[in-house]
Amino acid sequence: MTNWLGMPALASTHGGQIDSMISWVHVFMFILFVGWGSFFTYCLFRFRRSRHPVANYTGAKSHTSSYLEVGVALVEAVLLFGFAIPLWAARVDRMPAESDALVVQVTAEQFAWNIHYAGPDKIFGRRDIKLIDAQENPLGIDRSDPAAKDDITTLNQLYLPVNTPILVRLRSKDMIHSFGVPEFRVKQDAIPGLTIPTWFIPNVTTAEMRSRLGNADFQYEIACAQLCGLGHYRMRGYVTVLGADEFQKWIQDEEEKLKSAAADPFK
Ligand SMILES: [Cu+2]
Numbered sequence: 076m077t078n079w080l081g082m083p084a085l086a087s088t089h090g091g092q093i094d095s096m097i098s099w100v101h102v103f104m105f106i107l108f109v110g111w112g113s114f115f116t117y118c119l120f121r122f123r124r125s126r127h128p129v130a131n132y133t134g135a136k137s138h139t140s141s142y143l144e145v146g147v148a149l150v151e152a153v154l155l156f157g158f159a160i161p162l163w164a165a166r167v168d169r170m171p172a173e174s175d176a177l178v179v180q181v182t183a184e185q186f187a188w189n190i191h192y193a194g195p196d197k198i199f200g201r202r203d204i205k206l207i208d209a210q211e212n213p214l215g216i217d218r219s220d221p222a223a224k225d226d227i228t229t230l231n232q233l234y235l236p237v238n239t240p241i242l243v244r245l246r247s248k249d250m251i252h253s254f255g256v257p258e259f260r261v262k263q264d265a266i267p268g269l270t271i272p273t274w275f276i277p278n279v280t281t282a283e284m285r286s287r288l289g290n291a292d293f294q295y296e297i298a299c300a301q302l303c304g305l306g307h308y309r310m311r312g313y314v315t316v317l318g319a320d321e322f323q324k325w326i327q328d329e330e331e332k333l334k335s336a337a338a339d340p341f342k
Contacts (some may be wrong), residue, residue, distance in 0.1 A: 120301035180244045186306035195225055
């Protein structure tokens, strides 16, 4: 089905299924709306006062409306059990293996997104609450841990390789936030004390989307989708989807920066 509902541009592999689900729900709800609306109008006319000065205590004898009710319930059951629940199960039960995916830890806080990559060793370094510094080290990463030396962190900038399963481990430092990227058809709450996984495969690079939309300034945005305080409106991050080579280059550049920073701690 084409995008007759005017939804945001699509940029993930599973998003099409979600869009067709949303479209079908709208089609069925429209049929219901027209059906019940016509029935209501018919009743207003059919049982008007001038024709029925005295109430009829027997009511309708035909079973048509019962059959219609059963039909509506059946369609809704098929929508729910045939489409919605299997689609949901595929999102939350069948996560990609960590070895096949890029794992990114995303920690929400008022009012920013802290992004943490494990780096080339694929092991996330130790973090310690005592090392947390709002400016210098918002995640409290212990750089003396060997596994932490190559860990890359960014603020509000999520870089992803195209056509790769992305496994986001979502956390929150303070209250409930929600990681929402409309183009990926992904939205997941971040809850303090929990690490919640969510995954998707972005399949359109930022550059490709810019040329598709004819908008050179287009950016995928992480919108916080839960009202989380006074600064909620400015809690947004950006996702840059890169080609596989460009992503590798970005990782290498970040590694270089880490090395030079470690060599010269006063810089
Ligand atoms: Cu928030």
